[in-house]
Amino acid sequence: MSKPNTAKKDEPVEDRASSRWALAGLSLTILLSSLGTSIANVALPTLAVAFAAPFQQVQWIVLAYLLAITTLIVSVGRLGDIVGRRRLLITGIALFTAASALSGVAPTLWLLIAARAAQGIGAAIMMALAMALVGETVPKEKTGSAMGLLGTMSAIGTALGPSLGGILIAGAGWRTIFLIMVPLGILNILLAHRFLSGQGRSAKIDCDGFDGLGTLLLGVTLAAYALAMTAGRGHFDRLNMGLLAAAALAGALFVLAEARVASPLIRLAAFRNPVLSTSLAMNALVSTVMMATLVVGPFYLSHALGLDATLVGIVMAAGPIISALSGIPAGRVVDRWGAASVVIAGLIVIAGGAIALSVLPSIFGVAGYIAAIAVLTPGYQLFQAANNTTVMMDVHPDQRGVVSGMLNLSRNVGLVTGASVMAAVFAVASAAPDITAAPADDVATGMRITFAVAAVLIVIALAIAVGSRVLAKGAVLPRTAS
Numbered sequence: 166m167s168k169p170n171t172a173k174k175d176e177p178v179e180d181r182a183s184s185r186w187a188l189a190g191l192s193l194t195i196l197l198s199s200l201g202t203s204i205a206n207v208a209l210p211t212l213a214v215a216f217a218a219p220f221q222q223v224q225w226i227v228l229a230y231l232l233a234i235t236t237l238i239v240s241v242g243r244l245g246d247i248v249g250r251r252r253l254l255i256t257g258i259a260l261f262t263a264a265s266a267l268s269g270v271a272p273t274l275w276l277l278i279a280a281r282a283a284q285g286i287g288a289a290i291m292m293a294l295a296m297a298l299v300g301e302t303v304p305k306e307k308t309g310s311a312m313g314l315l316g317t318m319s320a321i322g323t324a325l326g327p328s329l330g331g332i333l334i335a336g337a338g339w340r341t342i343f344l345i346m347v348p349l350g351i352l353n354i355l356l357a358h359r360f361l362s363g364q365g366r367s368a369k370i371d372c373d374g375f376d377g378l379g380t381l382l383l384g385v386t387l388a389a390y391a392l393a394m395t396a397g398r399g400h401f402d403r404l405n406m407g408l409l410a411a412a413a414l415a416g417a418l419f420v421l422a423e424a425r426v427a428s429p430l431i432r433l434a435a436f437r438n439p440v441l442s443t444s445l446a447m448n449a450l451v452s453t454v455m456m457a458t459l460v461v462g463p464f465y466l467s468h469a470l471g472l473d474a475t476l477v478g479i480v481m482a483a484g485p486i487i488s489a490l491s492g493i494p495a496g497r498v499v500d501r502w503g504a505a506s507v508v509i510a511g512l513i514v515i516a517g518g519a520i521a522l523s524v525l526p527s528i529f530g531v532a533g534y535i536a537a538i539a540v541l542t543p544g545y546q547l548f549q550a551a552n553n554t555t556v557m558m559d560v561h562p563d564q565r566g567v568v569s570g571m572l573n574l575s576r577n578v579g580l581v582t583g584a585s586v587m588a589a590v591f592a593v594a595s596a597a598p599d600i601t602a603a604p605a606d607d608v609a610t611g612m613r614i615t616f617a618v619a620a621v622l623i624v625i626a627l628a629i630a631v632g633s634r635v636l637a638k639g640a641v642l643p644r645t646a647s
Contacts (some may be wrong), residue, residue, distance in 0.1 A: 183360050187302045188311055190356030192318045194258065194295040197349055198288035199322025200329075201230060201261070202580060204346075205281070206459045207330040207477060208339045210467055215339065216274040220592075227460070227584050228391050229278045233285025234292065235577040236384040239430050240376065242293040242570030250294045250301075251361045255354060257290025262350030269344035289573075296557070296569040301362050312557055313496025316549045320492060324484030324542065327459060331478020379430035382419035386412050387578075391585050431571065441568075443633035444556045445575035447508070450626040451548055452576045454519060454619040456583025458484075458541065461591050461615050462534075469608040470530060483535045487542040495546040499554055507551035509630050514544025516623040523616035527609055591615045 205212075205226050213223045245253045264284035271277035296315060303311045333341040393408035423429040436442045466477045499507045518541025525533030556572050595603045595611030603611075 184303060186356060187360040187362070188299075188314065190353060190360055191295045191298060191302060191311075192314055193349065193353045193356065194254070194291045195315050195318040196322040197258075197261065197346060197353060198234075198291040198295075199319045200326050201265075201284055201288050201346065202227075202234075203323045203326025203459050204330045204342050205230070205326075207327040207463045207474070207481070208334055208342055209460075210463065211334055211339050211474065212274075212277075218274055222274065224584065224588065225278050226274075226281055228581065229282040230285040230288065231577055231581045231584060232384075232387055232391060233282045234289040235387050235574060235581055236380065237286060237289040238293050238573045238577060239383075239567065239570035240380045241290045242297060242567050243376070243428075243430070245290075245294045245297060246567075250298050251357070253290055254294040254298065254361070255357050257287045257294065258350055258353050258357060259287070260284075261287030261291060262347055262354070265343050265346040265350060269340045269342075269347070292573045293570045296573070298361065312553050313493070313499065313550045316553050317488065317492030317496070317546070320488045320542075320546055320549060321485050323455065323459070324481075324488045327463060328478045328480075328482035328485060331463075331474050331476075331481065335473070335475040335478065376423075376426055376428055376430040378422050379419060379426060382415050382422055383430065386415040386419055387581060389415060391581055431574075432567070435568075435571070439633055441556060441571075443629050444552050445571060447512070447548075447626045447629055448552055448572065448575040449579035449582070450622050450629075451512070451515060451545065451552075452579025453583040453587060454515065454622055455545055456580045457587035457591075457615060457619050458522070458538070460584055460588050461612060464591070465526065465608055465612045466531075466534065468603065469605045469612065470526075470534075471605070472531070480531055480535060481538075483538050484542050487539055488546060491543040491546045492550075495543070495550045498547065499551045504551040504555040504558070505630075505634055507547050508555065509627065509634075511544050511546075511548030511551060512623055512627040512630055515541060515548060516544075516620055516627065518542070518544055519616050519620035519623055523613050523620065527613060587615060587619070590618055 209220070209223050209226070212218075212226060213220060216223065241253065241257070261284055264280050264287060267280040268277055268284060271280055296312070299311045299315065329345075330342045333339075333345060389408045389412035393405045393412060420433065423431055423433055462481060463477055466472045466480055467474070472480065495507075495511075502510075518537055521537035521540050522534070525537050527533070529536070553572065556568065591611045591614075594614035595607045
């Protein structure tokens with residue numbers, strides 16, 4: 166029998182309403198940043214034609230956004246602890262909104278890519294600080310439900326992008342997929358300014374310095390990695406191998422720098438905890454697979470099944486509809502069964518969805534694609550709710566920005582991998598130098614092979630989850646060293 170909640174009996178109704186509006190503002194923050202991740206994917210074929218550019222160049226419209234987020238998301242978590250999370254969050258939303266407007270009016274491909282990079286910087290601030298601000302916005306006993314809501318909004322935003330983008334492209338042109346975020350961004354600024362607490366700076370945080378060297382080395386690592394996966398139109402040669410070597414070298418230097426700097430971007434000691442390290446690894450693998458659906462899906466539906474932009478958007482609307490229906494129940498399942506068990510259950514369902522994407526569309530066409538997505542999406546919701554709860558449940562207040570940034574970093578490393586490596590797998594499996602001109606049968610073959618690889622990645626994540634249940638016994642997240 167549950168105990169009545171007496172902690173909030175004396176709380177004024179106005180304070181409770183303000184808390185709800187603050188949580189609504191944080192939810193909109195996560196929705197917008199996630200929408201920015203996925204809404205451009207469905208436009209890639211259209212943009213390739215509009216700018217007369219090959220797929221590997223147009224792909225940077227997605228990668229520039231992801232790289233900006235991935236490079237900065239840990240840094241802005243620390244910066245928010247220093248200057249104040251509310252203040253920095255509002256600044257990030259304003260930057261995101263302005264960059265969305267610039268993306269919508271960009272006359273050239275490279276200006277569009279630059280605007281998307283600026284939009285990604287704003288999104289990095291939004292993603293890291295929204296999660297960190299939950300602890301200051303809702304009572305502790307409702308933190309799990311709030312985290313589940315943010316996870317739901319992230320999944321909805323990611324899944325909604327392709328369908329909303331397809332409808333907007335067909336109705337008013339590709340520029341509207343960016344301009345639609347401008348009024349939403351303005352609303353988000355108003356909510357954050359009006360209802361978020363002015364607190365958010367920790368008195369105990371180490372403010373000795375900002376890890377510029379670590380940020381730079383991480384950015385070089387990720388940029389070289391993404392270039393290695395996109396240069397050469399799907400063919401690996403000496404340039405690709407050189408870029409991979411540069412990524413490995415910069416990554417090694419990053420680790421060395423983090424071990425020596427007084428105020429590191431990422432404290433390496435945190436990875437000794439099996440709960441945190443395995444959760445981050447699984448998060449990256451799952452995000453890789455989810456991004457693959459957003460990159461490969463539109464090309465399969467348009468080139469293999471012959472759907473126009475409107476129908477592609479309608480078909481891909483299955484994802485956000487299922488997300489909206491399964492997100493809140495997934496959070497309740499986590500509360501009832503426990504996060505560790507639900508992580509495993511979610512991964513099993515995702516693996517089934519990846520296998521279904523590899524098999525069913527070639528047999529049943531559009532119906533098979535929708536059926537596979539109907540399996541994959543609830544699995545992702547279960548995993549995300551459980552994994553976020555596992556990581557953030559025992560985090561101390563002076564760690565919120567850093568650990569939230571690390572969780573988002575692992576997700577975005579997976580998204581970069583999905584947008585680059587899995588796209589390269591798709592291109593190679595399709596045996597086409599330019600995927601936009603590949604025959605339908607070759608695109609279908611690429612789809613089958615890509616999601617067979619995706620299923621293998623989820624099986625690896627599942628093995629990690631099972632193994633971590635033994636290693637994680639008695640483990641707690643370590644405190645950030647002072």
